[in-house]
Amino acid sequence: MTPSESDQAFAFVRSFLQASYRVRCDARSIESRARAIAVEQSVEMPLAAIEDAFVLSEIVGRVVAIEDIENGVFEVRIAFSTETIGEDAGQLINILFGNTSLHEDVVLHDVEFPRELVAAFGGPRHGLRELRRRVGAGARALSCAALKPQGLTPAKLADLACRFVAGGIDYIKDDHGLADQGYSRFAARVEAIVAAMRTASSPSNRRARYVPNLSGDLDRMRRQIAVAVDMGIDTFLMAPMITGLSNFHQLVKESPRLAFIAHPTMAGAARFAPSLLIGKLFRLLGADAVIFPNHGGRFGYSPETCRAIARAARAEWNGLRPTVPVPAGGMSRDRVPEMLEFYGADIMLLIGGALLAARERLVEETAAFVAEIERYRHG
């Protein structure tokens, strides 16, 4: 189980994932702590009690590196056999982090996936290029606005949607708090919004898309999809950490025509590295776009964290389509040029509350937001 022993063992392992953990630990204990994580996340029992040769050589996690990062924080890299995953997204995070998430001194920092596993999960079915094509956006950044607050009737949400259409927004998404509440049932809401948007006038070069939020168990989400697809919807918002990663991935697999935008609610900043969870895992499972808190907004993400998320979402990765980064969370129009400088044009810019704060000037404020994006393209 020491690094040098494990190198030999890899000759017998056909395919493995390599997980990196950041562990706060004293230097004398880090080797045994690293081995404990490798055991916890694979066989979860004393190695001395294991007789099976296959389990010992292929299933037990292997510590492949321990690196002193800074002031009592170590990076521990552990290899796990892909055979332990069974191609299920839930089992993937169960093996990667499961019980170890109960320890307060460990962050799951990154994961290297073998090519076959990347191919098996498949990544975005649409991604950046298709999300641009659907709204005729060419090579510019995409724009996004949010329908809220929850508590509004379908008619009032539909009225907001029409004003966003008039302002020239590309994607108009439900707030992730819009579920299937009594004051705005999913079906009634989608019907009202789609009907209103059909007759709404938009700038000539714009084709807005409404993005309803899916919620509930898998059956309920499927019923929501069926209702919305009947009305012409082809893009949905989902919160994978609430719906369950397996269900998210199942919907991606069974709905090849649909695009999915992943919302980070319940993603919990402290324990999963955001670039891994939001940029890499959500992309691996098929998110076509990923919303995340931009630096300098309502959440504490640093510019480095945001850059890492965007990099993970768009980097070349065994041929997977790029996922569209959607920095958000307290953004306003005056930040658009700076955000375009920071991320480039391969993004979707989402402004929520700051647009709605314009109230009776909502259309004009939206049009100004859209124009800011145009300016950067031609700038």
Next chain:
Amino acid sequence: MTPSESDQAFAFVRSFLQASYRVRCDARSIESRARAIAVEQSVEMPLAAIEDAFVLSEIVGRVVAIEDIENGVFEVRIAFSTETIGEDAGQLINILFGNTSLHEDVVLHDVEFPRELVAAFGGPRHGLRELRRRVGAGARALSCAALKPQGLTPAKLADLACRFVAGGIDYIKDDHGLADQGYSRFAARVEAIVAAMRTASSPSNRRARYVPNLSGDLDRMRRQIAVAVDMGIDTFLMAPMITGLSNFHQLVKESPRLAFIAHPTMAGAARFAPSLLIGKLFRLLGADAVIFPNHGGRFGYSPETCRAIARAARAEWNGLRPTVPVPAGGMSRDRVPEMLEFYGADIMLLIGGALLAARERLVEETAAFVAEIERYRHG
């Protein structure tokens, strides 16, 4: 939005949840921070931009109390309308913690639920009394052992199960790492274990139950349930934070004859107070038993945390059945008397690796574990 204003507003709110957050914050900022959480978790937009009277009076979260706990940690209590939940378990945690889970300085500490919401979710369908009845346990503590490591063939797992039966264990559960991997498919595993247990000889007063682990999306879990129920299984292990709370609750609702044991894997990633998530929320959604890390084992839970989990699982709560606490995680036989003193007999004692470490003496070690529990009953 101050506490005194909000008292008035409650006259108009028919039913609400009250969430308690522990927030690390300086004293001058805590009031605005508390209001920010109330807004984030309800309408997620500037209040000044909201025109709708219903939203302002009923949907916006209300800060009802702020208490200085210790050294820069405040308890903030916020009331949310139950109308925002729509009776969906996923939406419940979306409203309670969702985006706020992205902040590193906040823990969701506790929630008070209105009686109607407790009744709507329904809690355990079986709980302590039925889990005892199924194995003829009378008033004593229940015993539980785990089949592992993953990587073993169904035949080898079945052999282990028979030896646990011979030792007199009540519940024999899959390790939560046993999913649907190629080396041990769910159906093949359950078939082999059930067949072997049928012919295994057990102490005369024992009726062991096998508890297979469900994994994957909702469809896949339903197929697993169907296969296992056909073979006579009536108790299952599930990891609600991986499968998604809505799917867990849906399976509880549609399977009134089945009992479910909840596993805490991935529960740590979100900075929920363990007593709330494991003791209260899992119980609310129908867990008949909840596994959690006992103090002094492999995980860092304190005795106070463990006592709080057990209290939440078993306390009188609008008539809900008690959920069986299952302290585990590095437990061994020598700790049994102390654990029974600590928790009383209304528990299930789970020993995993320490039993398996007995290897060829597994039956004897298991029987000794079972005898320790008997001794306490008669002691």
